[in-house]
Amino acid sequence: MKAIVTRRIGTPPEMAVEERPTPSRRDGFALVRMHSATINQLANSLRTGGFGAPPVPLVMGNEGAGTVEESSRFPAGTRVAVYGHGDIGVTVDGLYQQWVRVPEHRLLELPDALTIGEGAALTVNYLTAYVALTQVAHLEKGQTVLVSGATGGVGGAVMQTSRALGTRAIAVVSTSAKARHAARAGAHAVIDLSSQNLNQAVAELTDGRGVDLAMDPVGGPRLGELLRSVRRHGTLVSLGFTGGKQAEIDVVDLIVGEKHVTAYGLHGDSEDNTAKGLEALGRLAAEGQLHPTIDSTFALDDFEQGFARLTSREAVGSIVLEL
Structure with missing residues (x-):
């Protein structure tokens, strides 16, 4: 072979x-x-x-x-x-x-x-999305989720999975072409960083409140920007580092907002947990919610x-x- x-x-x-x-x-x-x-x-x-x-x-x-x-x-x-x-x-x-x-x-x-x-x-992208959303972020129906790199492999999976779980998903992309794709893919709103300021756009979309949850498969400088867009007591979940391994966080914003920063790495998870995740993905895909x-x-x-x-x-x- x-x-x-x-x-x-x-x-x-x-x-x-x-x-x-x-x-x-x-x-x-x-x-x-x-x-x-x-x-x-x-x-x-x-x-x-x-x-x-x-x-x-x-x-x-x-x-x-x-x-x-x-x-x-x-x-x-x-x-x-x-x-x-x-x-x-x-x-x-x-x-x-x-x-x-x-x-x-x-x-x-x-x-x-x-x-x-x-x-x-x-498997990899959608398992990452499903477990991170349900077991790390403890997602609830009706919440607003901000997704960076929303047209990439992990970001796209997070977008689809969060929508399947009943949330309002906001896509963050880097070009107008990707913005058009994210809109066609079903994002409730799209932020195009080539023409928009991330924090200003989030404030407009959430009436100044901020998002409940930010999912970040990009990392690098983007992580700190995303955290500023999270509401008081909201959560940011780090999922990757394609944009860099170092990030700066506004500690005052973190403390004053009592925000939560956490992470998920699929390949270190238990066999039992990922097997259950695979079963859930199979059900959602069979229902036509994951594609x-x-x-x-x-x-x-x-x-x-x-x-x-x-x-x-x-x-x-x-x-x-x-x-």
Whole structure:
């Protein structure tokens, strides 16, 4: 079978398509024929040395979708989404290969409403969104949620998931083109940072009150701006750092407003918790409330073009690799 193997971590990394033996099934595992996997920030951070020191050689890829070939839990031919948790594609070989052996509890049967390419983008971003909203932010129906990077993979998932859970979602984007996409995607309001001031726009949209919750997959200087837009006793949840690892916070605003700052990292969560999250995602997707946006699709041999698209910061939705 073909696999994309990382031989050296760094800038640039050394990665190439190689031939490898097809794995065999073991008890508690399913053998899955992979059709698609996502090219995401985790894989890019790992391959460039920005997130730990993964062992090499390593096949990366932490989420994807395929069809079951052998399993004690799923019939052969079942379409499934695959979630890699904190090890697959990180410390052990992952999903950028044509066949994988994966623990059966990390599989989610795809509803008919999703294509297999869309299913590849259903786990990491949407699990992050669902667990962060329900268990970290303790979201309540009717609240107003501010979402930075709202047309990216995580941001788009937060937008859809928060709407599915009954909130009013305000999208924060960086260009007019992304603003148009966010509006078409169902945002209740859109703030375009290329022409609007974030805090002023939030004040206008909330009658000066501020938002109940801010979800930030971007990080960097944006985090401090978002916190200023949160109401008294409101919460900001940090979900990523594509915009930078350092942020400044107005401590006076934090204290006077008695605001809460917290974070969520999916890959450190428990297997039991993420398994329950997968079940919830399956229900919401089957109801038509979750529908991953695919920015672009690349063939296996063109994986570097996919990473270039990711780092361009122009992608709207997930980038999918066809295996």
